[in-house]
Amino acid sequence: MNTPDRYSGSDTDRAARVALTWLVEPGHRLVWSMVQADGAPGTLDRLLGGDCPDATLRTAVLAKRDKLDPRRFAETTLNRAERLGARIVVPSDDEWPYRVDSLAVLELDTPGWINQNVRPPLCIWTRGGLRLGETLDRSVAVVGARAATGYGIQVTSDLAHGLAENGWAVVSGGAFGIDAAAHRATLAAGGRTVAVLACGVDRPYPVGNTAMFERIADVGLLVSEWPPGSEPLRHRFLVRNRVIAAATAGTVVVEAAARSGAAQTMSRVLALGRAAMVVPGPVTSAMSVGCHELLRENPGATLVTNVAHVLEEVGRIGEYLTPPARGPEHRRDSLDEESVLVLEAVPARGTITTDELASRAGLAVRTVLRRLSLLELAGLVVRRDGEVALSRGSGAAP
Amino acid sequence: MNTPDRYSGSDTDRAARVALTWLVEPGHRLVWSMVQADGAPGTLDRLLGGDCPDATLRTAVLAKRDKLDPRRFAETTLNRAERLGARIVVPSDDEWPYRVDSLAVLELDTPGWINQNVRPPLCIWTRGGLRLGETLDRSVAVVGARAATGYGIQVTSDLAHGLAENGWAVVSGGAFGIDAAAHRATLAAGGRTVAVLACGVDRPYPVGNTAMFERIADVGLLVSEWPPGSEPLRHRFLVRNRVIAAATAGTVVVEAAARSGAAQTMSRVLALGRAAMVVPGPVTSAMSVGCHELLRENPGATLVTNVAHVLEEVGRIGEYLTPPARGPEHRRDSLDEESVLVLEAVPARGTITTDELASRAGLAVRTVLRRLSLLELAGLVVRRDGEVALSRGSGAAP
Structure with a gap:
């Protein structure tokens, strides 16, 4: 029973977590449970030995193992990490962002792999000078459409500026549009900003935002579950979104097209009991249709129009988190x-x-x-x- | 016990209702109760004879009586009515708009004369060729700021046009801005529109909308509780608002400044169990601040962005009214x-x-x-x- 603790935070534990994240996409329900029960090294041993109750997972792991030794991959990556400017943080570290552990008990009614496999990260790679846990402790996510309008950029900039001025870190996904506006305005205000990536922190995506990412690496934090060198595969953005929802005190959606990914993010935010905030816009703007959908379909979501409204929401749950929405x-x-x-x-x-x-x-x-x-x-x-x-x-x- | 019925709908009853509305501002809780108990002629007799349990009301009524005989006023007004193009409708008439009777049981928690005296009209003056009850039976109110923006005018026009196309009458207050846009778009679409006024139907206010009012009198309806000749006193707009809220299946607020009268209207709409609908707008627009306040402060209010959303709300309560919000x-x-x-x-x-x-x-x-x-x-x-x-x-x- 004490197996997990024996290795927790050790080099063996770190290497196993890196290997497991490379072997199986993060959030996997079964792998996370196995790590809780047997520790990361024990789980890696079991999976690589073909000891896995899920046949699909077993087949996938063994196929991947046969192409490249996961332990070798982890060792190489950890050795290269310092040169790449990357650090790894695991749950037993002081700077682990405690809020992501809420994912351990998150249950979503929505079917689909992506909604059922929302367990906490096994490890988090970072690049930058801030401490991960402290920074995320007092943070708000500001996210939205890539194809943002001038209106959306303006509102995002105002919100991010105001959050920075009030000592809150601004978290976003590093994408074009609303995400970039949130990061940039925070940087301009001298605040702390965190880009949660769906690829390695050494090669942040999109390349068009490279100058911004370099600045974030200087004064903020680049963050990813995936090891350096990982590609921004399409499904990883959805996997990544659960971390943005869980690691912050609340999420603000500024602009979103109809039936966009914002609904998925918002369902996680609400189920985690975090502040779910949405900025309305002109009903004549296609980039506000998704925001109005969110407000119409989620009674738990709050309409916000300025930073005071955001602070009111996150302040309310700042001291202790409200429990998840499930019984x-x-x-x-x-x-x-x-x-x-x-x-x-x-x-x-x-x-x-x-x-x-x-x-x-x-x-x-x-x-x-x-x-x-x-x-x-x-x-x-x-x-x-x-x-x-x-x-x-x-x-x-x- | 059958006193009220004996006179109901008679010339004596009509004249008494005209006199009472001239003597005491409509909505008065005590006067309405007296009319329910003793009929309108009986109530007029009592009040003019000084038989009134409320000292303030008694004094006010006697002072007004001493300046002009209320019965004489009613007689003169009813005689002039046809020449002015005005008709009077009372509760026993077939075309009485049954929804306003909900005001009989409306209880608001908000203090203040205007919130406590929200009883149904004693009579309604109309000018126009439509039948009052049938028209209001399938109607939606579209109201908002006088100082509307181009955005507000556009959204209002689209909504009104869509309501008209779907066979719904559009009710508003005849004011500049959103109200006028609602009336005009309905007229343009060949639909039915009703202007509920805070003054006599013979002298609709504001004078700047005179051409529009003439058109409404031709193909729609001008409506007022106050007898022809009455001035649009400031407080009458607030008294009038309860009728807009009660007579329609729902109310849409399109634009509203911060702390505007829209909040008062919305509280009545919600308390009456009608569909309370609000159009959002740019958070950078002062004319949408009041709308966003309404959505933030009233969980019962629904964000709507197009006519389909409005029809969804009023369709839901179209067949039978939901009871008032009170226990x-x-x-x-x-x-x-x-x-x-x-x-x-x-x-x-x-x-x-x-x-x-x-x-x-x-x-x-x-x-x-x-x-x-x-x-x-x-x-x-x-x-x-x-x-x-x-x-x-x-x-x-x-």
Whole structure:
């Protein structure tokens, strides 16, 4: 049971996470569960040995393994990383952005591989001088159409400028249009900006934004789950979007065409209990049709027109995250065995210290602390002054 | 108990309603209740004789009476009406717009005279060739800022044109800007348009729209609670707004400045259970700030961007009105004695015919039918194929 902890944060653990992310696209539900149960090195051993309950996954992994040794790939990549200006961050590191762990309990009703495999990153590559966790801790995503209008660019610039002035980091996807406007205005305001990429941080896409990416690497952060050298494959933008939704306190969509990817992003933001914000526009503009669709179809989404509205939304959930939109049963069902042990050791009434909890659960204090973070993000327990209690409506009370 | 019915629709009744509306601003809670209890002629007798439980009202009525005899005023006005091209419609007339009766049970939480005195009109003056009730039966209000932008005018014209093409009458307030654009586009599309005025139908305000008003009088309807000759006093626009909200299936606000009168209109629309619709616009436009405020502050308001969205909303409540937003207790509290008798005669389970109901309640069938309309509007009973039943959640069932 303590296998995961033994390797956590070690070179072996880092290398295994790099190899696993190269071997299987990040977010994979089964692989993430296996890592939770057996640790990254153990999971890599199992997968490479053909020990995998999912036949499709097993076949894909073995085919990939036969072309290039994943352990060799990881070793090479980690050795090249410093030269490429890239660092790797894993969950046991201090600068791990805790919010992405909410993906551990995210359940979406929408069918499709991309909606079912939304588990947290196994590792995050970064390039830049900021600390990842601290920067994302107080961050808002501002995203939207590539084919943005002058109106969209203006509103995005105003919002990003205002967020920077108020000490919030601005996260976006590095694309043309709204994304680039958000990054650029933040840079111009002397603020912190983070580009979450769907390719390696050494070769940010699109090439047309290269000068901007270099500036972000200087004073902000380039971020990616995929190892340096990875290509921006089409499906990776959708996989990447779950990280933008989860890592920030809220997401603002500024312009979006009809039936655009904004709806997918917004469904994740809402299901994660983050602030889902949408800027309206002229009903005569095709680039606002998607925004109005979002507002009409998502009662949980909030219409925002200026930075004060955005700060009102993210301020509200800034101190502690609201639980995901799904009911407690769903949340409990998706817990791993250790989390269940911890949850069941919390008394039905009153509070308990983490030391007592570890003793009651028969687990190491460190394990308990890690599981508590997850349980807290899932809205199942609350922590205050070092004491732990079941949250109301957690479904865990008798 | 049958006093009101004896005079209903008679010349005496009409004259009394004209006199009462001249004597006391329409919507007055107490005056309306007195008319429900004693009929219009009886109420006029009481008020002119100083028999009034409200000292302020009594003083005001007697002061006005001493300047000009209200009965003389009504007689003169009714005699001049035909020459002025004006007709009067009272509740017992076939063409009475039944929706305005919902104001009988409207309760607003907002303090202030204007929010507490929102009872139905005692009479409605019209000028034009359309039948009032039939026209308003299938109507949508399109209202907004006087200082409209080109964007607002364009969107209003498109909406009004689309409503006209779909057989809906377009109701507005005759003002410059959005109102005039709504009327004009409907006229241009060959549709039916109704201007609800805050002054006499013989002297529509503003004078700058005179040509438009003449055209509306030709092919649409000019409508007012105030008798011909009445001035558009400032407060009358607010009193008038309740009729626009109540008489239509829904209201669309196209452009509105910050903290404009649109919020007052929208609160009435929502409280009446009508479709409350708002068109967004550029967040950079001062004329859309009020619209975005409405959408942010009223979860019941719907963002609409085209006529299909509007038809979706009004179609939903087109067949029968949703009950007002207040709870059943409030609705029952505001019932007059006859309505309570009718309501209590409806069986707790199953249905009853109106004849049986009249017999059980000890009232005339005609009285029962009038009270049922009110009870149905209040969401307390439902009628189907001539049978009456308590509605679910009416608070009237044991």
